[in-house]
Amino acid sequence: GLCNHKEMFEHAIKGGFAVPGFNFNNLEQMQAIIQACTEAKSPVILQVSKGAREYANATLLRNLAKGAVEYSKEIDPEHKGVPISLNLNHGANFQICKECVDNGFSNVMIDGSALPYEENVKLTKQVVEYAHKFGVTVEGELGVLSGVEDDVAAAEHVFTDPKDVEAFVKDTGVDALAISIGTSHGAYKFKPGMHPRIRLDILHEVEKRIPGFPIVLHGSSSVPQEWVAVINQYGGKLESAIGIPEDQIREAVKSAVCKVNIDSDGRLAMTGSIRRYLAEHPKDFDPRQYLGPARQALKELYLHKVSDKVLNSAGKS
Ligand code: G3H
Ligand code: ZN
Numbered sequence: 001g002l003c004n005h006k007e008m009f010e011h012a013i014k015g016g017f018a019v020p021g022f023n024f025n026n027l028e029q030m031q032a033i034i035q036a037c038t039e040a041k042s043p044v045i046l047q048v049s050k051g052a053r054e055y056a057n058a059t060l061l062r063n064l065a066k067g068a069v070e071y072s073k074e075i076d077p078e079h080k081g082v083p084i085s086l087n088l089n090h091g092a093n094f095q096i097c098k099e100c101v102d103n104g105f106s107n108v109m110i111d112g113s114a115l116p117y118e119e120n121v122k123l124t125k126q127v128v129e130y131a132h133k134f135g136v137t138v139e140g141e142l143g144v145l146s147g148v149e150d151d152v153a154a155a156e157h158v159f160t161d162p163k164d165v166e167a168f169v170k171d172t173g174v175d176a177l178a179i180s181i182g183t184s185h186g187a188y189k190f191k192p193g194m195h196p197r198i199r200l201d202i203l204h205e206v207e208k209r210i211p212g213f214p215i216v217l218h219g220s221s222s223v224p225q226e227w228v229a230v231i232n233q234y235g236g237k238l239e240s241a242i243g244i245p246e247d248q249i250r251e252a253v254k255s256a257v258c259k260v261n262i263d264s265d266g267r268l269a270m271t272g273s274i275r276r277y278l279a280e281h282p283k284d285f286d287p288r289q290y291l292g293p294a295r296q297a298l299k300e301l302y303l304h305k306v307s308d309k310v311l312n313s314a315g316k317s
Pocket of ligand 1: 186187220
């Protein structure tokens with residue numbers, strides 16, 4: 001069955017790697033994630049956002065994830081597949097978290113990061129108390145990431161204050177904490193000319209206050225310039241899309257960072273692949289003809305992400 005994050009994160013802390021949090025909202029994305037992670041023997045967290053639930057239907061998505069557990073075993077019967085979690089990403093309120101707990105998710109994120117501190121504590125605690133009764137782990141968030149994820153846009157970036165983290169994890173009982181150290185959602189994380197840099201100093205300060213406690217990084221796409229170039233070459237218009245350099249993510253996962261969320265990079269790879277395919281094959285009209293190569297591009301991207309060049313989770317399941 002689906003795994004919660006307790007053991008996954010214990011291994012990640014000890015092993016100096018992070019489990020990928022990959023978003024999905026369709027079949028090809030799911031296939032790419034499971035093929036890549038099973039072949040690389042990496043544990044994986046499948047993430048469903050509010051936008052994904054609206055786009056693809058929540059019932060279909062969770063059954064796709066349950067099917068993924070069997071699919072992974074089918075790909076690697078000897079190894080019995082890889083550990084797979086189904087996570088609600090950026091749960092906005094108690095109700096949506098409860099619904100996901102009730103429907104078999106193995107982890108939920110309650111994102112109270114935009115709320116005043118005390119309200120964030122109260123809401124997060126309420127979700128933890130409910131989820132834990134069913135063996136579902138919970139991720140909370142302190143500090144605000146900028147950028148746009150689906151229709152959830154944060155107004156202003158606020159770095160996590162390391163002084164708050166100890167009380168927050170203690171008072172809420174969360175199993176993992178997402179922090180804001182300069183990553184952000186979407187493909188436009190830095191302005192041209194800016195030095196793209198995350199605040200590893202804040203991460204290390206947080207770690208000192210809650211040693212060995214699982215940390216999560218959202219907004220960690222690197223925005224591969226090869227894919228931005230392909231998109232622009234074939235009719236796209238992405239100007240100055242800049243992400244987090246992968247060596248900084250690699251550095252971060254050596255610490256207590258146990259989970260790293262990557263969504264935009266996959267969107268770019270799929271879109272680039274589809275644009276190129278259609279431009280080069282104007283007569284084709286079977287969706288499998290362009291979705292097949294897009295799925296392969298996505299799979300290769302994920303194989304790279306789980307390798308020792310970025311998350312280092314390959315071979316760790
Ligand atoms: O929750 C999802 C991730 O935080 C998405 O981040 O836009 O950098 O891929 P990304
Ligand atoms: Zn996020």
